[in-house]
Amino acid sequence: MSSRLSCVEALRLRAVLEDCSHQLAVLGNVMPQRSRSCSQADEDHTMDHMDKIQRDREFAVGVIDSLLAELKEQQTVQCLLEAVEAEHRRKAHVQQVISREEEAERKIATLQKELQDVRRETQRELQRRQELVAELERRLLEMNEKTSAEKSYIHSSTQQQIHQTQKLNSHNEKSLEDQIKRLHLQMEEAQRVHQKTDRFLKEKLKVREEQLEERKERYRTRLEEKESELQAMTSSRTSTRSALQERARKV
Known part of the structure; x- marks a missing residue:
C-alpha cells in the first residue's frame, strides 16, 4: 500500500495534475488535418502516429483523474503505482505478442522460401519430363516410320518367299513324306x-x-x-x- 502524503504535498501534486489534465484536454481538441501536399502513405503514417498520441493521452487522462480522486479522498498515489504496473504488464504482453508475430513471420518467410524452392524444383522436373516425353515421342515416330517401311519390305519379300517355297514344296513334298515314314519306322x-x-x-x-x-x-x-x-x-x-x-x- 502507498504511504499517505501530507496535506501540502497532496495539494501541490493535485495542482500539478490538474494543470496536466487541462493541457491534455486542450490537446484532445486539436484534431489532425489532412494535408493535400502529402502522399497517401505519408498521410496514413501521420494518422497512425496521431492515433497513438490520442490513445496515450486518454490513458494519461484516466490515470490523472483516478489519481486526483485518490489524492482528494486518501492523500495516496496507489492507483498511479497500479496503473504503472498494469502498463508494464500490458507492454510486456504486447512485446510477447510482437515477438511471437515476428517468429511467425520468420517461419512464414522460411516456409515461403522452401515453397518457392519446391516450386522451382517441381518446374525443373516438369520441364525435364516434358523434354523426355518429347524425345520419346520423336523416337516412337521414327520407330513407327521404320517399322512401317520394314513391314512393307517384309510383306513384299514374304510374298516372294512364299511363292518360291510353294514351288519348292511341290517338289519336295513326296520326299518329305518318305522321310517321315522312315522316321516313324525308326x-x-x-x-x-x-x-x-x-x-x-x-x-x-x-x-x-x-x-x-x-x-x-x-x-x-x-x-x-x-x-x-x-x-x-x-x-x-x-x-x-x-x-x-x-x-x-x-x-
Whole structure:
C-alpha cells in the first residue's frame, strides 16, 4: 500500500495534475488535418502516429483523474503505482505478442522460401519430363516410320518367299513324306529296343540286389562270429589275468 502524503504535498501534486489534465484536454481538441501536399502513405503514417498520441493521452487522462480522486479522498498515489504496473504488464504482453508475430513471420518467410524452392524444383522436373516425353515421342515416330517401311519390305519379300517355297514344296513334298515314314519306322524300332533294354536292365538290377542282400547276410554272419571270438578272447584274458594275480599274491 502507498504511504499517505501530507496535506501540502497532496495539494501541490493535485495542482500539478490538474494543470496536466487541462493541457491534455486542450490537446484532445486539436484534431489532425489532412494535408493535400502529402502522399497517401505519408498521410496514413501521420494518422497512425496521431492515433497513438490520442490513445496515450486518454490513458494519461484516466490515470490523472483516478489519481486526483485518490489524492482528494486518501492523500495516496496507489492507483498511479497500479496503473504503472498494469502498463508494464500490458507492454510486456504486447512485446510477447510482437515477438511471437515476428517468429511467425520468420517461419512464414522460411516456409515461403522452401515453397518457392519446391516450386522451382517441381518446374525443373516438369520441364525435364516434358523434354523426355518429347524425345520419346520423336523416337516412337521414327520407330513407327521404320517399322512401317520394314513391314512393307517384309510383306513384299514374304510374298516372294512364299511363292518360291510353294514351288519348292511341290517338289519336295513326296520326299518329305518318305522321310517321315522312315522316321516313324525308326522310332518304332527304337521303342522296341528301348523296351527290351529296359526289361534287361530291370532283371540285371534284380539279380544285383539279390547278390547284395546275400553279401550283407554273409557280412552279418561273419561279424557275429568275430564278435563271439572277441568275447571268448576277452573272457580268456580276464581269466588268465585273474590267475596270474592270484599266483602273485600267493608268492
